Amino acid sequence: MxxxxxxxxxxxxxxxxxxxxxxxxxxxxxxxxxxxxxxxxxxxxxxxxxxxSPQPPRSQLLENVFADPKGFGIGPDGRYRCEDPKFTEGTAHV
Incomplete structure (x- = not known):
């Protein structure tokens, strides 16, 4: 060990x-x-x-992850930012 x-x-x-x-x-x-x-x-x-179980939709990727529901993962329009194609640009495929 x-x-x-x-x-x-x-x-x-x-x-x-x-x-x-x-x-x-x-x-x-x-x-x-x-x-x-x-x-x-x-x-x-x-x-x-x-x-x-089926894979959840990408729109749920950041759901229940952050303490502040209006923080990092949610855009000004209330949608999860991962729905924005540029959100994960330059990162591993999600």
């Missing part, structure tokens, strides 16, 4: 909580494994749903 990843893995709050629950007999190892399995199932379902 890379040093940086190892450093942050040692500070992982989920791992710390599991350790705390186990050490203080608040959960058994089997209960924690059951929770992990349920989380994996939920994630797999979410990924499957996302992969089967």
């Amino acid at each position: 890379a040093p940086e990843k190892e450093h942050y893995a040692g500070r992982d709050p989920i791992t710390a909580l599991k350790k705390y629950l186990f050490e203080n007999k608040l959960a058994t190892e089997q209960e924690l494994k059951t929770i992990d399995k349920k989380i994996d199932e939920i994630l797999e379902d979410a990924v499957e749903f996302a992969e089967k």
Whole structure:
């Protein structure tokens, strides 16, 4: 494991909580494994749903991204700037 990843893995709050629950007999190892399995199932379902869903229109590209809804992503006319062909000029294809 890379040093940086190892450093942050040692500070992982989920791992710390599991350790705390186990050490203080608040959960058994089997209960924690059951929770992990349920989380994996939920994630797999979410990924499957996302992969089967249609791509959203480009006009939604910047929706719910910025705290200020009238900020960077919205032009004076109220439309998302990504609808303007020049908005992404010189950047990677979006």
